[in-house]
Each structure stands twice: as structure tokens, then as C-alpha cells.
Amino acid sequence: MYDIIVRDADVLQFDGDAPVLLPRHSIAVSNGRIVRIAPRVIDEPARESIPARGMLAIPGLINCHAHTAMSLFRGVVEDVPIEAWFNDYIWPMETNLTPEDVYWGAMLGIAEMIEAGVTCVAEHYFSIHAIARAVEESGIRANLAPTIFSGPDEAKHLAEAVDFVNRWNGAANGRISAWLGPHSPYTCTPDLLACVASEARRLRVGIHIHLSETAAQVAESRARYGKTPVAVVRDAGLFESPALAAHMAHPDLHDVAILAAHNVSVASTPKTEMKLGIGVAPVTALRAAGVTVGLGSDGAASNNDYDILEAARLLSLLEKHRHSDARVMPLGVALRLATSDGARAIGLGSVTGELREGLAADIVLLRRKAPHALPVHDAAATLLYSARADDVDTVIVAGRVLMRQRRLLTIDRRRVLREASRRAIRLTRRSEARVALYPTHQG
Ligand SMILES: [Zn+2]
Numbered sequence: 001m002y003d004i005i006v007r008d009a010d011v012l013q014f015d016g017d018a019p020v021l022l023p024r025h026s027i028a029v030s031n032g033r034i035v036r037i038a039p040r041v042i043d044e045p046a047r048e049s050i051p052a053r054g055m056l057a058i059p060g061l062i063n064c065h066a067h068t069a070m071s072l073f074r075g076v077v078e079d080v081p082i083e084a085w086f087n088d089y090i091w092p093m094e095t096n097l098t099p100e101d102v103y104w105g106a107m108l109g110i111a112e113m114i115e116a117g118v119t120c121v122a123e124h125y126f127s128i129h130a131i132a133r134a135v136e137e138s139g140i141r142a143n144l145a146p147t148i149f150s151g152p153d154e155a156k157h158l159a160e161a162v163d164f165v166n167r168w169n170g171a172a173n174g175r176i177s178a179w180l181g182p183h184s185p186y187t188c189t190p191d192l193l194a195c196v197a198s199e200a201r202r203l204r205v206g207i208h209i210h211l212s213e214t215a216a217q218v219a220e221s222r223a224r225y226g227k228t229p230v231a232v233v234r235d236a237g238l239f240e241s242p243a244l245a246a247h248m249a250h251p252d253l254h255d256v257a258i259l260a261a262h263n264v265s266v267a268s269t270p271k272t273e274m275k276l277g278i279g280v281a282p283v284t285a286l287r288a289a290g291v292t293v294g295l296g297s298d299g300a301a302s303n304n305d306y307d308i309l310e311a312a313r314l315l316s317l318l319e320k321h322r323h324s325d326a327r328v329m330p331l332g333v334a335l336r337l338a339t340s341d342g343a344r345a346i347g348l349g350s351v352t353g354e355l356r357e358g359l360a361a362d363i364v365l366l367r368r369k370a371p372h373a374l375p376v377h378d379a380a381a382t383l384l385y386s387a388r389a390d391d392v393d394t395v396i397v398a399g400r401v402l403m404r405q406r407r408l409l410t411i412d413r414r415r416v417l418r419e420a421s422r423r424a425i426r427l428t429r430r431s432e433a434r435v436a437l438y439p440t441h442q443g
Pocket of ligand 1: 067
């Protein structure tokens with residue numbers, strides 16, 4: 001007997017970068033994995049049967065870079081340049097966060113992600129144990145990297161991060177993987193980066209870091225170290241482990257060659273980058289050089305939502321606009337960034353990211369009944385350019401149904417909304433304290 005059979009859905013797969021639709025197929029799930037995809041109704045018994053006639057089945061979307069608990073700061077500071085955004089607003093406000101706040105903020109963000117068809121998130125934040133608890137309870141899949149900054153307590157924070165990795169890597173039946181998260185080369189000294197690199201090698205885990213976010217950061221790094229942020233991080237040894245570089249808006253040609261040679265992946269977060277006016281990763285050029293790129297949301301303080309379909313849509317439009325060429329970033333490539341390439345970027349390419357037998361049953365079903373989604377001439381076009389987050393009907397992660405007919409089954413939605421609203425006002429208090437200092441640039 002199967003655990004779940006999704007019956008009669010249109011199933012999205014890929015042939016290379018081309019989307020392929022399998023019409024009216026059924027998907028059988030056992031022990032958390034897809035065990036069969038068949039071109040008809042599978043007649044065998046299942047513990048749970050999900051009728052999906054007319055629905056589109058897609059691989060769960062992958063959010064490759066998030067600060068999920070920052071949902072609590074959604075919309076708190078707008079139209080402000082990045083230096084003031086960090087130093088005058090976000091880093092002072094984040095000193096107010098307790099682990100309980102982080103837990104409820106993470107739950108709010110995870111609820112939003114599940115409702116938008118996101119089944120896996122790469123998280124970079126502090127109070128990471130509270131986030132791990134939210135991930136464990138909600139049933140979402142996650143790669144968790146505790147954020148580390150330089151400062152008087154850096155050795156203690158690194159030791160705590162190592163403890164976290166030992167405790168959580170592979171936890172929740174393998175749904176949780178744990179990496180190390182040095183914040184960036186502008187908030188971590190080369191010495192600290194080298195210590196993190198050596199711990200990552202010892203633990204055999206990856207690194208998740210913010211890198212080359214703005215042109216000013218690159219100029220500052222050249223002035224201070226005589227090399228780009230990418231070269232600083234490489235020389236500290238961080239690229240000797242699997243590495244995920246968030247943003248990467250300003251690599252030069254030499255940087256791109258370094259990323260490709262070391263198999264470093266990039267998480268592009270186009271909405272945040274456009275909104276802060278800092279530039280968006282040259283994704284088409286990175287991919288052409290062989291760099292794996294996934295999509296992220298960053299925190300909701302800058303991105304305002306955790307909608308990865310929106311990120312794919314924005315990036316596709318942006319790349320066509322950048323190159324003045326409609327052929328750039330075709331449908332299948334944009335959808336792969338949000339699914340299989342995203343999974344590979346965070347070290348989970350053999351686990352999730354596609355609807356294939358043997359991979360995890362991370363499955364999203366979308367309704368296509370509303371005016372904005374009909375008629376369906378091309379299912380991939382409908383998905384990328386017309387679908388809305390609330391077209392998502394059902395979400396399955398590791399063979400467990402987390403949402404059915406838009407009802408969350410593992411999260412007390414009303415309580416999450418209440419707790420988040422109740423905490424939000426207190427968190428906006430700004431004192432002299434900051435979690436870190438963003439370097440200010442001259443001229
Ligand atoms: Zn970030």
C-alpha cells in the first residue's frame with residue numbers, strides 16, 4: 001500500500017532546460033519518496049488519495065536565501081539606502097528579538113512559504129535553535145546556517161554554531177541540514193573567516209555567506225585588502241567546502257572564474273536587490289560560466305514576501321531587460337532556478353527539486369480555475385507569468401501533507417498571526433545597540 005497517491009494531475013518535469021508536461025498522470029508516494037509516476041490513475045490502495053484532476057503538479061519551490069523571522073519587520077523601513085537601512089533601522093531593531101520572537105517570526109514566514117508552494121528554505125539567522133524548532137514542527141525542509149559576526153564574542157558564537165551543526169545536521173528525518181553562516185567579508189575578519197572555513201572542513205558541511213552585494217562593498221574590499229570580496233573569501237579557505245554566496249550582484253570576470261572553479265553556488269534575490277537599488281546578480285552570465293544559481297527571498301524587511309514564483313518572474317523579466325533580448329532566460333530556465341537548480345545550490349540536488357521517482361515527495365499542486373490562469377495554452381507560461389501564490393492548493397513535503405485545499409495542517413495559523421501581530425510593535429524600538437555595523441563609505 002502506498003502512503004499517498006496524487007491522482008490525475010498534469011505533472012511538470014524538465015528535459016534539460018525545456019519544461020515537459022505529463023498530462024493526467026498519477027504520483028505514488030511511499031516512505032517520503034516518489035516511487036511511481038504513471039500515465040493513468042494508479043488503481044492500488046493508498047492511505048491518502050488526493051484527487052488532482054485539472055491541477056498542475058510541480059516540484060516544491062526552493063528558497064535559497066532567507067532570514068525567515070524577519071517577517072516581523074515586513075514593511076518597517078522603505079525607500080532607504082542600504083547603509084541607513086542596516087545601521088539606523090534593522091540592526092538596532094534586531095537587538096530587541098528574543099528567541100521566542102524569532103520562533104514566531106519563523107513560523108509566520110514558514111506559513112507564508114507553504115501557502116506559496118515553497119517546500120525548502122536556506123536560512124541564515126541568529127537564535128537558530130528557535131528556527132530549527134519551527135522547521136521541525138511545521139514539516140518544511142530547511143538548510144539552516146547560524147549567522148556569525150566578528151566581535152568580542154566571535155569565538156563563543158563560532159563554538160555555538162558548531163554545536164548547532166552537531167545537534168541538527170540530518171535532524172527531523174533528514175529534513176534539516178545545517179551549514180555554517182559567516183555573515184559577510186565586511187562584518188567578519190579574514191581570521192574569523194579562516195576559522196569558520198576550518199570548522200566547515202572538519203564538520204564536512206557547507207558555508208552560506210553574503211557576498212558582493214553592492215559595488216561599494218567591492219570597492220571597499222579592494223581598498224582594504226587589495227582584492228575583491230570573492231577573492232578574500234576564497235583566500236580564507238571558505239570555498240574548499242560547498243559554498244552558497246547570497247546576492248553576488250557585482251562579480252568581475254575573475255570572480256566568476258573563481259566561483260566556477262570552486263563550484264560555488266549563487267542565491268539571487270532580485271526583489272530585495274532591486275528595491276534597495278544595489279544591483280542584481282548577472283545570472284545569465286554566471287550560468288554560462290557554469291555557476292549554479294538558485295533564487296531567494298532574503299528577509300521580508302527588504303523583500304516583503306517569501307514568494308519564489310515572484311522571484312523567478314522578476315529575474316526572468318530582468319534578464320530579458322538587461323540583455324534587450326526576449327530569448328534570454330526562457331521559461332524552463334527560470335522555473336529550474338526556482339526548483340532543481342535551487343536544490344543543487346544548497347546541496348540538496350540528489351534529494352529534492354524535481355518530480356522524479358526516487359526523489360523526496362516534495363510536491364505542490366496548483367489550481368488553474370481563476371480568470372488570471374485560463375486558458376492554459378502552455379502550463380509553464382501559466383506557472384511563471386500568471387500563477388499567484390494563492391493558486392497553490394496542496395503542499396506535500398517528504399511525503400507529509402502540510403497544506404490541503406489551502407488549509408495548513410501542521411501550523412496553528414490563527415495563533416501564528418496573533419503572536420506575530422502582538423510582537424511586531426515592541427520590536428521597532430531603536431536603541432544605540434546594533435547586532436553589527438555596516439561599513440559606511442566615503443564619496
Ligand atoms: Zn541576506
